[in-house]
Amino acid sequence: MENSGDGQQQQQQDLAERAYLVQVNGYDSLATPKDLNLPRPLSISDFAPAPMHGSTLRVAYQGVPGAYSEAAACKAYPECEPVPCEQFEAAFQAVELWLADRAVLPVENSLGGSIHRNYDLLLRHRLHIVGEVQLPVHHCLLAMPGVSKADLRRVISHPQALAQCEHTLTRLGLSVAREAVDDTAGAAQFIAENNLRDTAAIASNRAAEIYGMNILANGIQDDAGNVTRFVMLAREPIIPRVDRPFKTSIVFAKEEATGSLFKVLSAFAFRDINLTKIESRPQRKKPLRIVDDNNSGKSQYFEYLFYIDFEASMADKRAQNALAELQEFTSFLRVLGSYPMDVTPLVGSPPL
Numbered sequence: 001m002e003n004s005g006d007g008q009q010q011q012q013q014d015l016a017e018r019a020y021l022v023q024v025n026g027y028d029s030l031a032t033p034k035d036l037n038l039p040r041p042l043s044i045s046d047f048a049p050a051p052m053h054g055s056t057l058r059v060a061y062q063g064v065p066g067a068y069s070e071a072a073a074c075k076a077y078p079e080c081e082p083v084p085c086e087q088f089e090a091a092f093q094a095v096e097l098w099l100a101d102r103a104v105l106p107v108e109n110s111l112g113g114s115i116h117r118n119y120d121l122l123l124r125h126r127l128h129i130v131g132e133v134q135l136p137v138h139h140c141l142l143a144m145p146g147v148s149k150a151d152l153r154r155v156i157s158h159p160q161a162l163a164q165c166e167h168t169l170t171r172l173g174l175s176v177a178r179e180a181v182d183d184t185a186g187a188a189q190f191i192a193e194n195n196l197r198d199t200a201a202i203a204s205n206r207a208a209e210i211y212g213m214n215i216l217a218n219g220i221q222d223d224a225g226n227v228t229r230f231v232m233l234a235r236e237p238i239i240p241r242v243d244r245p246f247k248t249s250i251v252f253a254k255e256e257a258t259g260s261l262f263k264v265l266s267a268f269a270f271r272d273i274n275l276t277k278i279e280s281r282p283q284r285k286k287p288l289r290i291v292d293d294n295n296s297g298k299s300q301y302f303e304y305l306f307y308i309d310f311e312a313s314m315a316d317k318r319a320q321n322a323l324a325e326l327q328e329f330t331s332f333l334r335v336l337g338s339y340p341m342d343v344t345p346l347v348g349s350p351p352l
């Protein structure tokens with residue numbers, strides 16, 4: 001390809017054009033933009049959805065190596081380069097600023113329910129959901145080598161992990177202080193770096209390997225089938241398809257009229273579209289509504305945003321019609337993404 005006649009002709013033409021540009025700019029020798037230290041002009045490939053960094057997809061996640069979010073990134077994109085970030089906000093920004101191609105975000109857990117803060121983040125940013133991953137989460141109790149359960153005065157971890165192991169910790173006789181930190185693997189790293197001999201971390205067995213810690217107890221989540229669902233985010237939406245199971249996530253504010261939520265839900269029910277999730281969050285900008293009440297003066301209501309996941313692709317006519325109908329009963333509606341469902345069986349997945 002490189003030495004084809006067409007290629008050579010193109011190269012000569014490029015050189016001639018560059019020589020011309022150099023002349024009109026007042027330079028007397030043939031120079032390339034690199035020689036002149038000029039900024040490289042943007043080309044169409046700079047706007048390609050991904051990947052930006054050679055052929056490796058860079059996936060931003062919150063935490064340090066060994067975090068479950070890193071495992072979720074690798075499950076979704078086995079060849080990716082995971083990019084650790086201090087906060088979720090930083091993971092979003094890494095994608096927005098083209099430092100990463102995707103971000104991975106935990107949104108719900110089979111024991112703890114929805115991760116509300118992350119729903120709020122989805123709305124605050126303009127990224128699109130392009131995939132989902134369900135990850136079996138198998139927690140371990142990690143401590144420095146030589147430390148036993150009797151030495152422990154404190155257990156630290158991500159708040160979700162602490163909540164997922166609450167009863168098991170008590171059953172293990174660990175009625176010690178529990179402290180929340182940014183991520184599970186970060187807890188292990190902190191203990192290892194400071195050689196803390198009275199503190200244990202709840203984290204993955206991969207974190208134990210990375211930070212040279214012992215596993216005092218394995219599988220300490222309160223439910224053996226503990227699963228966290230993550231969504232993958234990108235700058236551009238993917239093109240929805242109908243040849244495989246798709247899910248669509250939306251967020252809306254309903255009209256104030258009586259029965260509008262019922263009407264929204266029936267737009268899906270009448271078209272046989274299954275809803276897999278509905279979540280409400282108070283609207284930050286106008287949390288309260290004050291209305292006249294004929295009987296007792298004024299009443300106050302919270303105002304909500306509703307998040308819905310439904311089992312249909314935006315390429316499916318039924319979904320398009322349902323959303324067209326929804327616009328009648330909503331004051332705000334945004335499609336967060338239409339993406340392939342994670343249908344991989346969870347049973348038998350290796351512990352993380």
Ligand SMILES: O=C(O)C(=O)C[C@]1(C(=O)O)C=C[C@@H](O)C=C1
Nearest residue numbers: 067068069106158160183184228
């Ligand atoms: O701290 C981590 O390792 C994470 O990836 C975060 C997180 C979460 O936010 O839910 C992910 C999976 C588990 O549910 C526990 C913690």
